[in-house]
Amino acid sequence: EHLIEGRHLTKVYATSTGPLVALDDVSFTIREGEFVSLVGPSGCGKSTLLSLMGGLEERSEGTLTLNGEDLFKPRPDIGFMLQTAVLFPWRTVTENVRLPGTILNLDKKAQAERCAELIQLVGLGGFEERYPNELSGGMRQRVALARLLAHDPDVLLMDEPFGALDEFTRETMNLELLRIWSATKKTVVFVTHNIGEAVFLSDRIFVMTPRPGRLAGVVEVDLPRP
Ligand code: ADP
Numbered sequence: 518e519h520l521i522e523g524r525h526l527t528k529v530y531a532t533s534t535g536p537l538v539a540l541d542d543v544s545f546t547i548r549e550g551e552f553v554s555l556v557g558p559s560g561c562g563k564s565t566l567l568s569l570m571g572g573l574e575e576r577s578e579g580t581l582t583l584n585g586e587d588l589f590k591p592r593p594d595i596g597f598m599l600q601t602a603v604l605f606p607w608r609t610v611t612e613n614v615r616l617p618g619t620i621l622n623l624d625k626k627a628q629a630e631r632c633a634e635l636i637q638l639v640g641l642g643g644f645e646e647r648y649p650n651e652l653s654g655g656m657r658q659r660v661a662l663a664r665l666l667a668h669d670p671d672v673l674l675m676d677e678p679f680g681a682l683d684e685f686t687r688e689t690m691n692l693e694l695l696r697i698w699s700a701t702k703k704t705v706v707f708v709t710h711n712i713g714e715a716v717f718l719s720d721r722i723f724v725m726t727p728r729p730g731r732l733a734g735v736v737e738v739d740l741p742r743p
């Protein structure tokens with residue numbers, strides 16, 4: 518039930534002007550299948566907390582577990598998506614989406630089918646053979662979303678995934694994400710500084726305060742989903 522559990526998490530960065538406390542004594546639990554948003558002003562440690570959950574950063578103190586296992590390095594059952602898609606420019610849409618399966622050496626035939634379906638699912642049917650520089654920003658994020666799902670991770674960690682897109686495209690992508698989330702029942706942790714967006718998307722909202730980053734409270738959202 519308690520999929521991800523953080524206890525007394527602290528993160529101190531070494532900087533040129535001395536130690537910087539980015540997270541100070543943060544404790545939380547995230548349940549399986551839940552959609553959680555992390556909100557708070559710039560610099561409050563949202564990305565840092567997400568990076569700890571993704572095993573991309575080392576914590577300074579505290580414990581962090583996934584299903585009771587210490588979470589300290591990237592793992593294939595946790596997917597990560599950033600504000601700007603890092604796509605390989607010399608590879609097509611299909612090749613970019615196939616990449617995780619290739620790296621993880623998954624069954625080629627099953628991956629070919631799954632990735633073709635995912636490309637349809639995110640609305641990129643017909644663009645399979647295009648290269649990233651022939652796509653709009655929104656379409657590139659769709660590629661990143663398909664790639665995020667390619668190897669079927671249980672947990673999706675998303676750091677302002679649509680934050681660089683225009684309002685209309687962002688709302689469209691948010692709706693697509695909710696559709697995918699309710700169809701797949703994945704656990705999502707979604708970073709945003711837009712409270713309206715967090716309310717629209719989430720089951721629960723973790724509200725963070727800056728300097729040093731603390732968890733100020735958890736808001737339960739009980740709104741009907743679109
Ligand atoms: P948010 O995502 O809420 O904007 P961050 O987690 O990016 O916040 O940053 C929290 C604090 O930690 C900020 O003061 C930021 O400058 C600092 N910080 C983030 N990453 C690093 C790093 N790699 N080295 C040093 N300081 C960092």
Ligand code: ADP
Nearest residue numbers: 684687688689691692711712713714715717743
């Ligand atoms: P703001 O105008 O400050 O962005 P809103 O509360 O109007 O605040 O919306 C915040 C965000 O919530 C939107 O940018 C969008 O990401 C999300 N959102 C709100 N309504 C919808 C909707 N009907 N469909 C998809 N996303 C929505």
